[in-house]
Amino acid sequence: MHDKTLTELAAGLQAGEFSSRELCQAALERIEHLDGELNSFITVTAEQALANADAADRAREAGEAGPLAGLPLALKDIFCTQGVRTSCGSKMLDDFVSPYDATVVEKLRQAGAINLGKTNMDEFAMGSSNENSFYGPVKNPWDLSAVPGGSSGGSAAAVAAGLIPAALGTDTGGSIRQPAAFCGITGLKPTYGRVSRYGMVAYASSLDQGGPMARTAADCALLLETIAGHDVRDSTSVARVVPDYTAELETSLSGLKIGLPKEYFGDGLDPEVETAVREAIKVYESLGAKVCEVSLPHTHLAIPAYYVIAPAEASSNLSRYDGVRFGHRCEDPTDLEDLYKRTRAEGFGEEVKRRILIGTHTLSEGFFDAYYLKAQQVRRLIRQDFLDAFDEVDVLMGPTAPTPAFDLGAQKDPVSMYLQDIYTIAVNLAGIPGISVPAGFAGNRPVGLQVLAPHFAEAQLLGVAHQFQQATDWHLKRPAFGKEMA
Ligand code: GLN
16 A cells, blocks of 8 residues: 555545555554654654544545545644644754644645644754754665755655655755655645745745645645645735646646756766756657756855845744743743743754854844845846746756765765755745656665746646656655565
């Protein structure tokens, strides 16, 4: 059962081949048996899940099954879940039990999906390797000495290992796409505003976006059509009709214009990654697409602009963790200032502190114009690069990340870690959607092909990814690891 896609499992439930209880039970047993080695879950909600699975089975018998009825999945531990710990990978929220559900959690529940638990992540979604989690690093199921990518590393590893068929992640600068690439699964970052951020713990609010991570583009389509849409509780969510993404998967690639940004094939790109990506593009050509080179001239400014804007927004968002209302509180504070200082010193990890310091600095009097305002202007240029490119081509393609998954502990310097996001970060600054699709291997580690499209063109993106998956089998490859090999 663990080798099946979400779409196949939905069909199996529909045909009565197995019940939701059997399906969820099997997934929970697999988590129990194998996750000790991966550490992909922070919290497993077994009891609640089985009760909900029984309810889904009853609803199906009564002919009232929703579109995702009885299907197990998991949520990055950044999504608020009523009555269940929502830690955001931080000691600060280690004992925080959310009093409400995020909008996407509510929507998944209404569609009948069963949440099996909360997945591990870099603290407050800051990182590219999942090594910044208070709950310890996650291992990559393809190679236990490698990182799964970050910050949605738990979701990516759990799906790749077949512990669950699908999960939600969030992407502020690459955190859905890069771990999807490192773990050999499919991950979609929707357009900014396509999916509600209500109840998603805020990191950098003008960049954060939740989205699906699964084996296939078809599975991502199924999830996106459930979670997308306007939400009165998130003023940045856009009031636009949600397409039937599943129905639009069968697009033809004939005449599709693909642009290859020359800046995405330059220095620093691992040769094996490049070979895999170029082979994938040949597949598209054989399916009738036309390929040309394009330029995104401000690409080199994306990381510097992001590392001004994201920490600035983070420093503001994270000011709420003060030990007064919720989350960690230091013991026996002598006065209010002592409470703030020790609570924050104890509750946050190193990387989070680094970003709060940078953000506080760049927003302070005398530096605001030089850094924050300048970065916003650069952001505008980066967005324009994409709009200009989409005047010439339908989609852009390139590698998701410059290298395959690196070894745990290999990136010692924060700046070299930041460079991991060189091909993903500009996409968040521009607000456009992007998907990472399994496209081969470098040694034993997966390679992701990134496909980008104009604002709100998720249907096209998913269709383009789906057609590739009809012609290749990279997304069907499975890792064998640890106890499973014994
Ligand atoms: N790696 C980037 C960062 O550390 C992006 C993380 C994300 O997308 N959440 O900020």
